[in-house]
Amino acid sequence: MLKTLFETASPSRRGFLMGATAFAGGLMVGLAPRGAVAQAGGQNPFQGYVAIAPDGVVTIYSAHMDMGQGIYHGIATLLNEELGADWRQIRVEGGSGNPKLFGNLAWGGVMQGTGGSTGTGSSFERYRRAGALARQMLVNAAAAEWKVPAAEIKIENGTLSHGARKAGFGEFAAKAAALPPPADVKLKDASEWRYIGKDRAVLGKFDSRAKSTGRQDYTIDVKLPGLLTAVMIHPPRFGAKVKSFDAAKAKAMKGVVDVVQIPRGIAVVADNMWRALKAREAVSVQWDETGAETRSSSDLMASYRAAAAQPGKAIATDKGDLTKGFASAAKVLEATYEFPYLAHAALEPLNAVARIENGVVEVWGGHQMPDVYQMAAAQVAGVTPDKVKMHVMKTGGGFGRRAVIDADIITEAVGVSKAIGGKPVRVQWTREDDTRGGRYRPAYVHRLKAGLDASGNITAWQNHVVGQSIVAGTPFAAGMVKNGVDATSVEGAQHLPYALPAMKVELTTTDVGVPVLWWRAVGSTHTAYAVEAFLDELAEAAGKDPVEFRLAMLKDSPRHAQVLKLAAEKADWGKPLPAGRFRGVALAESFGTVVAQVVEVSVQGKAPRVHRVVCALDCGIAVNPDNVRAQIEGGIGFGLGAILKSKLTLDKGAIVEGNFDTYEVLRMEDMPQVEVHILPSTNKPSGVGEPGVPPIGPAVANAFYAATKRRIRALPFNRPENA
Amino acid sequence: MIELTLNGKKQAVDAEGDMPVLWALRDVLGLTGTKFGCGQAQCGACTILIDGVPSRSCQTTLADVAGRNVITIEGANGKVAEAVINAWVSLDVPQCGYCQSGQVMATIALLSENKKPSDADIDAALSGNLCRCATYQRIRAAVHEAARALA
Numbered sequence: 001m002l003k004t005l006f007e008t009a010s011p012s013r014r015g016f017l018m019g020a021t022a023f024a025g026g027l028m029v030g031l032a033p034r035g036a037v038a039q040a041g042g043q044n045p046f047q048g049y050v051a052i053a054p055d056g057v058v059t060i061y062s063a064h065m066d067m068g069q070g071i072y073h074g075i076a077t078l079l080n081e082e083l084g085a086d087w088r089q090i091r092v093e094g095g096s097g098n099p100k101l102f103g104n105l106a107w108g109g110v111m112q113g114t115g116g117s118t119g120t121g122s123s124f125e126r127y128r129r130a131g132a133l134a135r136q137m138l139v140n141a142a143a144a145e146w147k148v149p150a151a152e153i154k155i156e157n158g159t160l161s162h163g164a165r166k167a168g169f170g171e172f173a174a175k176a177a178a179l180p181p182p183a184d185v186k187l188k189d190a191s192e193w194r195y196i197g198k199d200r201a202v203l204g205k206f207d208s209r210a211k212s213t214g215r216q217d218y219t220i221d222v223k224l225p226g227l228l229t230a231v232m233i234h235p236p237r238f239g240a241k242v243k244s245f246d247a248a249k250a251k252a253m254k255g256v257v258d259v260v261q262i263p264r265g266i267a268v269v270a271d272n273m274w275r276a277l278k279a280r281e282a283v284s285v286q287w288d289e290t291g292a293e294t295r296s297s298s299d300l301m302a303s304y305r306a307a308a309a310q311p312g313k314a315i316a317t318d319k320g321d322l323t324k325g326f327a328s329a330a331k332v333l334e335a336t337y338e339f340p341y342l343a344h345a346a347l348e349p350l351n352a353v354a355r356i357e358n359g360v361v362e363v364w365g366g367h368q369m370p371d372v373y374q375m376a377a378a379q380v381a382g383v384t385p386d387k388v389k390m391h392v393m394k395t396g397g398g399f400g401r402r403a404v405i406d407a408d409i410i411t412e413a414v415g416v417s418k419a420i421g422g423k424p425v426r427v428q429w430t431r432e433d434d435t436r437g438g439r440y441r442p443a444y445v446h447r448l449k450a451g452l453d454a455s456g457n458i459t460a461w462q463n464h465v466v467g468q469s470i471v472a473g474t475p476f477a478a479g480m481v482k483n484g485v486d487a488t489s490v491e492g493a494q495h496l497p498y499a500l501p502a503m504k505v506e507l508t509t510t511d512v513g514v515p516v517l518w519w520r521a522v523g524s525t526h527t528a529y530a531v532e533a534f535l536d537e538l539a540e541a542a543g544k545d546p547v548e549f550r551l552a553m554l555k556d557s558p559r560h561a562q563v564l565k566l567a568a569e570k571a572d573w574g575k576p577l578p579a580g581r582f583r584g585v586a587l588a589e590s591f592g593t594v595v596a597q598v599v600e601v602s603v604q605g606k607a608p609r610v611h612r613v614v615c616a617l618d619c620g621i622a623v624n625p626d627n628v629r630a631q632i633e634g635g636i637g638f639g640l641g642a643i644l645k646s647k648l649t650l651d652k653g654a655i656v657e658g659n660f661d662t663y664e665v666l667r668m669e670d671m672p673q674v675e676v677h678i679l680p681s682t683n684k685p686s687g688v689g690e691p692g693v694p695p696i697g698p699a700v701a702n703a704f705y706a707a708t709k710r711r712i713r714a715l716p717f718n719r720p721e722n723a
Numbered sequence: 724m725i726e727l728t729l730n731g732k733k734q735a736v737d738a739e740g741d742m743p744v745l746w747a748l749r750d751v752l753g754l755t756g757t758k759f760g761c762g763q764a765q766c767g768a769c770t771i772l773i774d775g776v777p778s779r780s781c782q783t784t785l786a787d788v789a790g791r792n793v794i795t796i797e798g799a800n801g802k803v804a805e806a807v808i809n810a811w812v813s814l815d816v817p818q819c820g821y822c823q824s825g826q827v828m829a830t831i832a833l834l835s836e837n838k839k840p841s842d843a844d845i846d847a848a849l850s851g852n853l854c855r856c857a858t859y860q861r862i863r864a865a866v867h868e869a870a871r872a873l874a
């Protein structure tokens with residue numbers, strides 16, 4: 001079914017004209033074309049980008065789920081820039097069930113999805129257009145009623161006016177819906193923007209109060225009559241299956257509704273979480289480990305290192321004459337970098353809620369790929385997709401973990417509900433389930449080798465990446481794996497902004513039974529570290545300043561050069577620091593955004609303490625500059641915690657770490673002071689949710705070297721070998 | 724049946740005494756502002772005030788709070804709470820927001836004891852409150868801002 005989705009969906013831009021219709025006594029803009037996959041649930045509210053109700057409430061349907069990156073706020077900003085509603089009238093909800101309307105334009109518009117830091121870029125045009133169309137229709141309706149030229153009608157803060165005449169949106173919503181929509185609308189010139197590009201003082205995030213007072217609902221907070229809670233028992237080793245289980249004791253416990261087997265494990269269902277957890281202790285399961293992964297991290301890394309020393313199985317980049325480059329080198333440097341598996345560890349452990357009633361399946365969750373999940377839910381429930389309704393919830397973080405092609409948690413929720421007669425149930429993972437439940441940033445080894453001539457210029461550059469493919473075996477493979485190269489394994493290494501006379505990037509994709517996934521900034525979480533830390537080694541060998549060394553190779557990459565210069569300047573690069581402080585720099589492009597970071601560290605015990613991070617970036621137009629800063633601050637913290645202390649250890653196929661005492665993450669006292677400098681731009685917005693992550697690791701590594709003359713080539717910093 | 728004072732009102736809870744307060748609040752009483760992040764006193768998302776002391780509700784049983792005075796985010800009001808929440812809003816601290824109930828409760832407790840916390844005081848008070856979105860810099864600024872507003 002999933003395959004059909006990918007094959008039948010056609011790019012939404014073709015043949016899609018934005019329209020409008022009457023809806024629930026009001027106006028709906030962004031009408032679906034015929035033939036779109038509908039959802040169950042009567043009149044479908046998810047057929048538009050924005051609905052204006054008779055009471056004046058403006059509901060915007062977001063094509064992207066919000067896991068904290070602020071896209072609801074961004075989309076509201078874009079739409080209301082054109083519409084002119086009073087901010088207090090605006091609500092944002094998750095749209096879904098219509099790929100032609102909500103398809104991600106960065107992915108060709110074929111399916112709805114949140115990822116790859118594409119939300120703002122994909123929304124930039126369509127939501128402004130929807131806002132402008134709704135505005136024009138309201139104006140036309142008022143013009144007809146008031147018998148005045150449309151051009152003389154003003155809209156401000158949710159009020160239509162002509163001279164002394166005034167009316168709210170609600171008054172004209174139904175009348176507007178009765179008029180034919182205009183064929184086209186003109187968008188404001190950037191010089192007229194009131195909200196786009198403006199700071200927090202003009203437009204604070206509309207959900208900050210709800211989120212500061214416990215009133216924001218997440219999937220864990222979904223309330224339904226008779227809602228049950230299920231906790232899972234997953235195989236301790238990836239790939240193991242249930243052989244048999246004994247739940248007699250558990251079933252006799254207070255509040256336990258049932259204990260059922262579903263394809264992904266055993267579910268213990270009770271009337272509340274505590275009782276489900278207690279009953280789980282009483283279930284015994286025998287596992288069939290025939291197909292299970294049984295290797296340990298140490299075995300894997302040894303085999304990766306061995307593979308990295310051999311020629312790669314696939315070639316991602318091959319330009320210039322490498323042999324000649326190395327032959328002409330005065331010095332050749334080599335280094336091997338190692339990266340562990342990482343968990344996303346969003347603070348809301350994975351969960352989903354499902355209910356099957358009268359043949360209609362409803363699923364509440366962090367639907368990062370709602371079309372895929374709609375198909376998956378239909379398959380599990382044995383209904384057609386139009387009988388599945390997806391409720392997109394905000395989630396307590398995500399970082400990529402809720403964009404899973406096999407729809408793991410969704411199939412668990414629907415599977416459990418089905419097994420208990422369709423009753424509403426929340427499948428709630430514990431922290432340990434979440435840490436051990438798979439779908440990690442893959443482990444990688446990078447082997448780099450480069451030549452320097454007598455004047456310290458790079459003559460040849462070679463990088464061999466070894467690790468698992470994220471997209472192999474998924475429907476994404478068709479578009480993202482070319483000539484045996486999974487683009488997500490080598491992004492950030494395959495193409496570099498630096499002018500290199502000869503460059504070869506190889507990839508060896510490994511086969512390991514550990515499920516992997518995109519993790520905030522994906523490939524660049526490891527490639528940027530290897531590339532930028534190795535460049536620091538080369539700069540030192542060349543006797544050059546790390547910023548100058550990079551700038552000299554950025555003649556053909558003016559954006560990168562500008563960003564690097566800005567970061568260096570704002571950080572007073574080259575000027576003396578207080579005793580005990582050291583600087584490091586790194587530059588990385590990801591998701592269309594160029595980011596440079598200069599860090600200041602001192603050394604405490606054997607570890608770096610990061611005091612300050614100066615970050616410059618070019619992300620195109622910053623729709624909400626303060627949210628850009630927030631995302632960069634967050635990306636830096638997320639990346640910093642990972643390189644300093646996060647790792648998952650595989651012990652004979654089972655993950656050792658469980659809770660935050662063993663899977664360590666960044667804490668308050670580890671957070672540096674972050675300054676963000678956004679380059680002014682008139683280009684279309686590029687990503688900001690992820691691009692803050694990649695440079696922080698290598699920048700810290702380079703500063704730590706400046707402080708200690710020690711290169712950290714195996715992450716995280718706090719592993720015993722680094723002590 | 725266990726009785727306590729919850730957000731200023733007498734409350735009887737019909738649940739087993741060994742049930743963590745977190746699940747009693749969420750699943751029995753429907754007060755879902757208090758969040759589950761780890762269940763092992765490792766993240767602070769479930770922070771509540773018990774007789775004014777910030778406590779991890781996931782590791783406190785219902786029997787432990789019998790007869791005590793419990794405040795959750797839903798009942799966070801008064802001068803200090805308002806100053807904290809206003810600072811959080813004015814600096815747009817939350818990203819996903821999931822940790823913030825706990826951060827706000829821990830900060831209310833801190834500012835009730837310490838009118839002018841230093842950065843080190845904030846580190847010590849909030850070190851156990853994880854934020855995976857890493858809003859720490861804004862949390863720190865908001866704590867200082869709330870302290871200023873209360874001065």
Ligand code: FES
Binds near residue numbers: 762763768770782
């Ligand atoms: S849920 Fe209680 S400290 Fe994490």
Ligand code: FES
Binds near residue numbers: 068819853857858
């Ligand atoms: S705001 Fe997301 S965990 Fe703190």
